Amino acid sequence: MSEKAKRSGRRTLATKRENLIAGLWGDELEELNIWSRHEHDGFTTLPRTLTYINRILDFLGGSGSPLSQTYLALWCRVFDEGFVEIRDKEAFAYESGFSGQRAVTTWSGRMKKLKELGFILTKPGTSGEFQYVIILNPFPVIKNIYENKEKDERYNALVGRMQEVGAKWE
Structure with a gap:
């Protein structure tokens, strides 16, 4: 078309x-x-499937370590180039739902998991390990994660929503 x-x-x-x-x-x-x-x-521009992606992220984060709030905080700060610059870790920790003495530590753990899973790329700067962030297209990341595992209801729901909005895997 x-x-x-x-x-x-x-x-x-x-x-x-x-x-x-x-x-x-x-x-x-x-x-x-x-x-x-x-x-x-x-x-900002958000994927119409973000709620479905977040369900998958929370599952992949494991019990007691949901990733969706941290991922959403990144999306709320992203520019069209997929780039986020983090100068204030405390603010990002707060936006991700964390407060108190361990807020930044907990947030950093979630960022590490998002990086490990392949949803983001990071480079260190003067503000720390996660100063520069690129948000990657989540669809190929999810497709790759599920390549060798059983497709569950979260995956299938995402596929259905992708069809509704015309999203593609690549």
Whole structure:
């Protein structure tokens, strides 16, 4: 499918959604304070399958070591190049759900696991081991992890959602 056809299809779907919203909320719509990436700053691009990826990450992290909050914190800071610069480990630990004396240590452990599993690449800097981070495409990483293991409900749910949104493994 050409890029022009894809854009046209997206516009058609957007128009359908706008019409549905107008039909459901009608006169109220003008009074609602709806968040729009076209009018507000502070947005990033996230995979529509992120919730499914996070379920897999929490499973791979093992009991008592969920990885999804740390992964989400990275995605909330990523730029279009897939790059995150971490200058404040305490802030990242907090955003990942950790507080107290061991917050940074716990966060560092989750970052090591994400790196070990192949979801991120890191380079050290003056702020520590994880100052520079590249978030890799999670689909080939997950495909590789599941290559020699039984496909469970988490994997199958991801495959189903990928079909819905048109995501590809590569």
